[in-house]
Amino acid sequence: MSENGAxxxxxxxxxxxxxxxxxxxxxxxxxxxxxEHEIVSVIGPNGAGKTTLFNLVTGAYRPDAGDILLDGExxxxxxxxKINHRGVARTFxxxxxxxxxxxxxxxxxxxxxxxxxxxVEQMLQLPRARREERQINAFAEEKLGFFGERLMGYxxxxxxxxxxxxxxxxxxxxxATASRPRILLLDEPAAGMNPVETHEITELIGKLRTEAGxxxxxxxxxxxxxxxxxxxxxxxxxxxxxxEGSFEEVATNPRVVEAYLGTSATVTK
Amino acid sequence: xxxxxxxxxxxxxPQIGVDEWVRRSGERTAGPGGxxxxxxxxxxxxxxxxxxxxxxxxxxxxxxxxxxxxxxxxLLYVLLAMGLNVAVGWAGILDLGYVVFYGFAAYLFAELxxxxxxxxxxxxxxxxxxxxxxxxxxxVLALPxxxxxxxxxxxxxxxxxxxxxxxxxxxxxxxxxxxxxxxDVTGGPTGITNVEPFRVFGHVLSNAPTDxxxxxxxxxxxxxxxxxxxxxxxxxxxxxxxxxDPLAAEMMGIPVKWLSLLAVAVGAxxxxxxxxxxxxxxxxxxxxxxxxxxxxxxxxxxxLGGAGSLGGVAFGAVVVNVLxxxxxxxxxxxxxxxxxxxxxxLAKLRPWRLLAALTAGLAIFGVVVHEIVGAVWARGxxxxxxxxxxxxxxxGFFATVIRHWMVLPKGTYTAENFRIGNYAFVIVIALVLAxxxxxxxxxxxxxVPTIWGACFVWETxxxxxxxxxxxxxxxxxxxxxxxxxxxxxFGTTRVEIV
Numbered sequence: 046m047s048e049n050g051a052x053x054x055x056x057x058x059x060x061x062x063x064x065x066x067x068x069x070x071x072x073x074x075x076x077x078x079x080x081e082h083e084i085v086s087v088i089g090p091n092g093a094g095k096t097t098l099f100n101l102v103t104g105a106y107r108p109d110a111g112d113i114l115l116d117g118e119x120x121x122x123x124x125x126x127k128i129n130h131r132g133v134a135r136t137f138x139x140x141x142x143x144x145x146x147x148x149x150x151x152x153x154x155x156x157x158x159x160x161x162x163x164x165v166e167q168m169l170q171l172p173r174a175r176r177e178e179r180q181i182n183a184f185a186e187e188k189l190g191f192f193g194e195r196l197m198g199y200x201x202x203x204x205x206x207x208x209x210x211x212x213x214x215x216x217x218x219x220x221a222t223a224s225r226p227r228i229l230l231l232d233e234p235a236a237g238m239n240p241v242e243t244h245e246i247t248e249l250i251g252k253l254r255t256e257a258g259x260x261x262x263x264x265x266x267x268x269x270x271x272x273x274x275x276x277x278x279x280x281x282x283x284x285x286x287x288x289e290g291s292f293e294e295v296a297t298n299p300r301v302v303e304a305y306l307g308t309s310a311t312v313t314k
Numbered sequence: 315x316x317x318x319x320x321x322x323x324x325x326x327x328p329q330i331g332v333d334e335w336v337r338r339s340g341e342r343t344a345g346p347g348g349x350x351x352x353x354x355x356x357x358x359x360x361x362x363x364x365x366x367x368x369x370x371x372x373x374x375x376x377x378x379x380x381x382x383x384x385x386x387x388x389l390l391y392v393l394l395a396m397g398l399n400v401a402v403g404w405a406g407i408l409d410l411g412y413v414v415f416y417g418f419a420a421y422l423f424a425e426l427x428x429x430x431x432x433x434x435x436x437x438x439x440x441x442x443x444x445x446x447x448x449x450x451x452x453x454v455l456a457l458p459x460x461x462x463x464x465x466x467x468x469x470x471x472x473x474x475x476x477x478x479x480x481x482x483x484x485x486x487x488x489x490x491x492x493x494x495x496x497x498d499v500t501g502g503p504t505g506i507t508n509v510e511p512f513r514v515f516g517h518v519l520s521n522a523p524t525d526x527x528x529x530x531x532x533x534x535x536x537x538x539x540x541x542x543x544x545x546x547x548x549x550x551x552x553x554x555x556x557x558x559d560p561l562a563a564e565m566m567g568i569p570v571k572w573l574s575l576l577a578v579a580v581g582a583x584x585x586x587x588x589x590x591x592x593x594x595x596x597x598x599x600x601x602x603x604x605x606x607x608x609x610x611x612x613x614x615x616x617x618l619g620g621a622g623s624l625g626g627v628a629f630g631a632v633v634v635n636v637l638x639x640x641x642x643x644x645x646x647x648x649x650x651x652x653x654x655x656x657x658x659x660l661a662k663l664r665p666w667r668l669l670a671a672l673t674a675g676l677a678i679f680g681v682v683v684h685e686i687v688g689a690v691w692a693r694g695x696x697x698x699x700x701x702x703x704x705x706x707x708x709x710g711f712f713a714t715v716i717r718h719w720m721v722l723p724k725g726t727y728t729a730e731n732f733r734i735g736n737y738a739f740v741i742v743i744a745l746v747l748a749x750x751x752x753x754x755x756x757x758x759x760x761x762v763p764t765i766w767g768a769c770f771v772w773e774t775x776x777x778x779x780x781x782x783x784x785x786x787x788x789x790x791x792x793x794x795x796x797x798x799x800x801x802x803x804f805g806t807t808r809v810e811i812v
Contacts, residue, residue: 158567
């Protein structure tokens, strides 16, 4: 809450966040914030706790300690779908599309939280059900149109499994944006893409901010992507934040180098 | 029966996101046969009207009470299958407690319209109340799905079925938590009898099945239209999303737990209506009706027709119930058996030389065995092909062929001769197992005695034992379906590989 006028409220703020699996501390006293219209990248070696961080924010895990605030209000303890309604949407590192639904249905399904008609209204096709159906249909087409021609036209009615890998990644982003979030959590959007596609997705993430107005928290291994779009970079290792700042600052930080390459002693051997 | 094609190539499973394959995905999912394509192209409302029209025309066209009775039973099954389809086909929940809702509704209807409690409500009061109560029960019994899913939920739901069976069977001396004396709630093993028929607008429905054909048909019409719209709207999409990936659905703002409850409850509502019809139509409710075999039958209908497709599950219900009825009469069952076998061979055997060789082998094998047995043991070939003077397989060409090809000991279908059939049964099972292990030309050679043996077992044993044959037939159908069209007849082929 911003009763203290001097302190600015961040859009997403993690305070002293901790989570352990048994004796293993996956996230350990993490502080992190993302401001409106910012793109923040989270980097770190495998097992650093990046995806766990997303799982905590979206409510898949409940933190042992600490707090997660969206625009000053705590998300801890809310079920995942409520967190989504509050304005957090994510994509998955391992794609999790509704494979046997059509492309458009995938995007329409994500708007469940923004429609109100009851099952009885749908059975009887009462005005509200029909109006909402028209609205989300148009909205889905608009969201798919964000990706140029790639997810348009005949693709709308194809099952999601028929898409190419890169298009599946695009569809996941489209689905996430269709739930009308305030902040988008993108988990390795460029994973498994070729250099051209990686370049394209980097531009797309930039467009998601400038044109669609999203705030973005990004996990990415591809440093070209991170360098290209991040306002700020946060490096994690073993659940602890080891560096934060611009890409250059973080990339040259000795602790980050150590986390990726091992200690200098090991390297010189 | 082997499922591999004769060339030894396993059936191709093109379920990887390759572009060439992907491009043609539309054609493939449209279904293989012309009939399926036609069904897919015809507007749903036309199919529904045709279905209702045929179902309602049967009582006009046929004077046989038996045929009309089968029609009424089948329509009841169609309702049940459409209800189960909501949880199983759309939301992907293993709703093994479904029969409880059907039974609960039937019992509730019976108790509200019989001398059991001396309550005689009108139909317009009972049916809505029963449906509402069943929907409520659906919500309650689905509560474990908030914490359990998959196999765990299935086990718990099965427990509910068992509890319900115990309650109905032993409910003739029920003692509510010791607060009341022993008290007859369910009528016990004999159930509740003399349940009153429906009274619609002052018109009392007779106990003839014709009236209930119309009642069920009207129910199917309404349910099909309502469900068609739900499936296309927000709730239906959310159900499919949670079937595809519950975690992703939850993260995309879909309240998965609530929608699971809703799916089970909506299905229960249909079972509520079907249960009321059951109570009124059969004029009684009996605990044996609502047990595990019914659950398997309705599940088989949903799976066979194609879980997730409304028209598919209705078709599945018709096919399964009519088939099970046909198998009751040996004469009709025989036609089904030989037709299925010949069609199966024709459809699966390539190249034609193999088919010809196998057919010739079968014919020669049968005739030779017949001659040998006839020479050694005259009584061994003296048996009848069918029992009963009206049977159309007693004389005729078909009967003559079978009589010269098959070995039928005199006194078939007597207790003493069933033993021969039983031994043969075990041998056939061993032969089938051998067929699955042995490769190459030996397998084709082995097919000859296996098929002949199966026919032998059929003629000496199974054709007369409908209670055994029916589930066996159902099992064989499901196995064949699993191998050829795992999504069900009208189901859309689903892809799981990313």
